[in-house]
Amino acid sequence: xxxxxxxxxxxxxxxxxxxxxxxxxxxxxxxxxxxxxxxxxxxxxxxxxxxxxxxxxxxxxxxxxxxxxxxxxxxxxxxxxxxxxxxxxxxxxxxxxxxxxxxxxxxxxxxxxx
Amino acid sequence: xxxxxxxxxxxxxxxxxxxxxxxxxxxxxxxxxxxxxxxxxxxxxxxxxxxxxxxxxxxxxxxxxxxxxxxxxxxxxxxxxxxxxxxxxxxxxxxxxxxxxxxxxxxxxxxx
Numbered sequence: 001x002x003x004x005x006x007x008x009x010x011x012x013x014x015x016x017x018x019x020x021x022x023x024x025x026x027x028x029x030x031x032x033x034x035x036x037x038x039x040x041x042x043x044x045x046x047x048x049x050x051x052x053x054x055x056x057x058x059x060x061x062x063x064x065x066x067x068x069x070x071x072x073x074x075x076x077x078x079x080x081x082x083x084x085x086x087x088x089x090x091x092x093x094x095x096x097x098x099x100x101x102x103x104x105x106x107x108x109x110x111x112x113x114x
Numbered sequence: 115x116x117x118x119x120x121x122x123x124x125x126x127x128x129x130x131x132x133x134x135x136x137x138x139x140x141x142x143x144x145x146x147x148x149x150x151x152x153x154x155x156x157x158x159x160x161x162x163x164x165x166x167x168x169x170x171x172x173x174x175x176x177x178x179x180x181x182x183x184x185x186x187x188x189x190x191x192x193x194x195x196x197x198x199x200x201x202x203x204x205x206x207x208x209x210x211x212x213x214x215x216x217x218x219x220x221x222x223x224x225x226x
Contacts, residue, residue, distance in 0.1 A: 042202070042217065043216040108156070
């Protein structure tokens with residue numbers, strides 16, 4: 001499968017637990033983006049990463065949220081001490097030098113905090 | 115005022131109709147414009163990409179950009195029930211770390 005792979009697709013966490021969302025970019029892509037989608041707010045940019053570097057994290061909440069894209073392995077979006085307001089769809093997207101400004105999305109991870 | 119405005123709909127049309135979807139924006143620095151289609155519980159799928167002003171056609175889809183009016187459109191000809199989805203516009207400018215600004219999406223239903 002050559003697409004952007006996200007897992008888990010669905011995740012249920014109790015308040016105060018940690019959520020880890022994983023993303024493997026499309027083959028050949030070295031840029032990864034995380035977006036959050038809420039029903040009334042649309043897609044919101046969170047963070048842009050390249051291998052081992054955070055390029056732009058201007059959309060990340062200041063606390064509890066972190067992201068990484070290690071040299072080996074998938075990108076991880078980590079949410080510590082989840083609260084009900086973190087319930088949302090989290091989308092990963094990737095791009096490569098050949099794709100220019102266009103980004104390609106995964107199927108998303110749906111986080112539910114109970 | 116939001117940077118990108120998009121009427122959320124819902125828009126309901128009969129099969130075969132021509133559909134017009136639109137977004138307006140306020141930032142004159144935007145240089146590239148995209149339309150994505152999103153089915154329920156799925157990720158957005160790129161439909162059209164346009165750089166600067168002008169028209170672009172791909173099959174039943176035509177994208178138009180009018181930078182002077184800060185207005186972009188997506189036209190769908192001979193609409194099909196399989197076109198029923200949410201359509202999102204997105205735009206950005208060079209040097210902004212590829213950060214796209216998104217409309218809220220327009221929900222479209224094409225009725226057989």
